[in-house]
Amino acid sequence: MAFTPKFLQRVSRSLNFINNCRLLSSLSDSWVLFQHSKSASSPCSSFLDNNNQCHVFSRDFRSWTSSFYQLNSQGPAAIDYSALLQEDEFHKLADATIQDLLEKIEEYGDSVDIDGFDIDYGNQVLTVKFGSLGTYVLNKQTPNRQIWMSSPVSGPSRFDRDRTAEAWIYRRTKAELIETMENEIEQLCGEPIKLS
Secondary structure: OOOOHHHHHHHHHHHHHHHOEEEEEEOOOOOEEEEEOOOOOHHHHOOEOOOOEEEEOOHHHHHHHHHHHHHHHHOOOOOOHHHOOOHHHHHHHHHHHHHHHHHHHHHHHHHOOOOOEEEEEEOOEEEEEEHHHOEEEEEEEHHHOEEEEEEOOOEEEEEEEEOOOOEEEEOOOOEEHHHHHHHHHHHHHOOOOOOO
């Protein structure tokens, strides 16, 4: 697909404009208020008011702001970087969680008749095979201080430790790791499991 020079110039101006303005709040699905920076280029200057704020009402930004508003209102919770775990604390909590899951799922596998059930923990990766029903893979992601899970039901998820809830939480859906696994394994196997 070839782009015309005029189109590329408009995109460049728009990106320059966005880089030089800071989003303050989304007012509705269609309108966004920006604070104008001193280095902003001319596309914004004609919209400045007496308070040096830039109001964007153009059609070009309408779909972008609508998408941003929807992501902003339904998206993942903000990361509180001051609350990130120290590496040794992360390893202690993540190892305890994974070890606990290993033991409880192993007991569950012994009590439920599932062809092809297998559980393995090696190289800091927990793999739980429910035969033809699917496979779970859980592992630690130390740089992010997360436990990552690949699920045959819900797909990939990244769980952060929530100190207040004392649980591993998937920020996008606010779901807890243990609760998610309990619900999904019961859905897959038809028998309830208690992992907490």
